[in-house]
Amino acid sequence: MSRKTHKTNQQNNGDERDKALALPAHVAGRAGLAGSDTLDRLVETARDYAKASTTENTNKAYAADWKHFARWCRLKGTDPLPPSPEMIGLYLADLASGAGSSLSQSACRPLSVSTIDRRLSGLAWNYAQRGFSLDRKDRHIATVLAGIKRKHAxxxxxxxxxxxxxxxxMAATLGFELRGLRDRAILLVGYAGGLRRSELVSLDVGKDDTIDSGGWIETHDDGLVLRLNAKTGWREVEIGRGSSDQTCPVHALEQWLHFAKIDFGPVFVRTSRDGRHALDTRLSDKHVARLIKETVLKSGIRADLPEKDRLALFSGHSLRAGLASSAEVDERYVQKQLGHASAEMTRRYQRRRDRFRVNLTKAAGL
Structure with missing residues (x-):
């Protein structure tokens, strides 16, 4: 797809969403209405808020979901509007069988249950933006999805x-030039804070430094407090100082900010090609993923496996899972640090834990 086509598709998706946010017909049709300029400005403001209701990555995923479904409908000789539970049920079956996950003539790998579920959420969201309601409990959808989960989950x-x-x-593989200081701070702060990639790169030095900020940092004698506007809402993350400067996330961050001369705006930014100067551009979350994979290889972690398998094993979530698995503290503290709503979600991140610490069999008298 060309850049021009991609831009046009994004514009079309935005136009569709904006249609649901406009002046009421009885107001819009009255030209010269007193205060109409103010109302028009409020419409634009409402549209800006609507765009901010979901993250950029979610918007991209939902746009791709709609594009795929719309093309599938055209190939089947039907239209995606208005929503048809019967056709959506067939679409889900196609995705699960492998025929619909790609629109080429050749068969392909079936999509996972979680991906199919996400696709359905994307369709429901897109229909809502177009003024339609999709009933996911309709039997043509619910029974097909239940069968897919039972058979393929x-x-x-x-x-x-x-x-x-x-x-x-991993931190030891990095140098002490500016780029190395930055990447070391990313690894250590991300690990100690149990942060998502997007949370790391969206941090600013201070509150309201930039319009795309996802939070800011506060430095105290005993550590850092991160104020994050995360996917689960605003939360605080405390990162205490470590036992040595070599592995202390607070010290690593202070070193990076000091030598990069950053006291305003994004915390983690790009550096010049020679690695000696900090630029103004905020890092992408993809840099965090690449950094983790590169340092995993350099540090020799899981050297018993081929390089391809090692790269596939680790990602940005490895930092969050690492904190959850390594911190020998009450589970409640880990849950709070990761921002999970339930202990069950936290346990999914704990790859290594004492599963039988609480033995209900003995507690029940057996």
Whole structure:
């Protein structure tokens, strides 16, 4: 797809969403209405808020979901509007069988249950933006999805957690030039905070420094407090100082900010090609993923596996899983640090834990 076509598709998706946000017909049709300029400005403001209701990555995924479904409908000789539970049920079956996950003539790998579920959420969201309601409980959708889950559901494939010794080895592979200081701070702060990639790169030095900020940092004698506007809402993350400067996330961040001369705007930015100067451009979250994979290879973690398998085992989530698996503290503290609504979600991140610490069999008298 050309850049021009991609831009046009994004514009079309935005136009469709904006149609639901306009002046009422009885107001819009009255030209010269007193205060109409103010109302028009409020419409634009409402549209800006609507665009901010979901993250950029979610918007991209939902746009791709709609584009795929719309093309599938055209190939089947039908139209995606208005919503048809019968056709959506057939679409889900096509995705699960492997024929519909690609629109080429050749068969392809079936999509996972989680991906199909996400696609359905994307369709429901897109229909809502176009003024339609999609009933996911309709039998043509619900029964097909239940059958797909019963037949094809598998335990989720989890990325491997990076343990404490691993993160220390990864940090040790980095130099002490500006780029190395930055990347070391990313690894250590991301690990100690149990942060998502997007949370890391969206941090600013201060509150309201930039319009695309996802939070800011506060430095105290005992550590850092991160104020994050995360996917689960505003939350605080406390990162205490470590036992040595070599592995202390607070010290690593202070070193980066000091030598990069950053006291305003994004915390983690790009550097010049020679690695000696900090630029103004905020890092992409993709840099975090690349950094983790590169330092995993350099540090020799899981050297018993081929390089391709090692790269596939680790991702940005390895930092969050590593904290959850390594921190020998009450589970409630880990849950709070990761921003999880339930202990069950936290346990999914714990790759190594004492599963039988609480023995209900003995507690029940057996």
């Amino acid at each position: 598998r335990p989720p494939v989890q990325k491997e957690a990076i343990q404490a010794e691993g993160i220390r080895a």
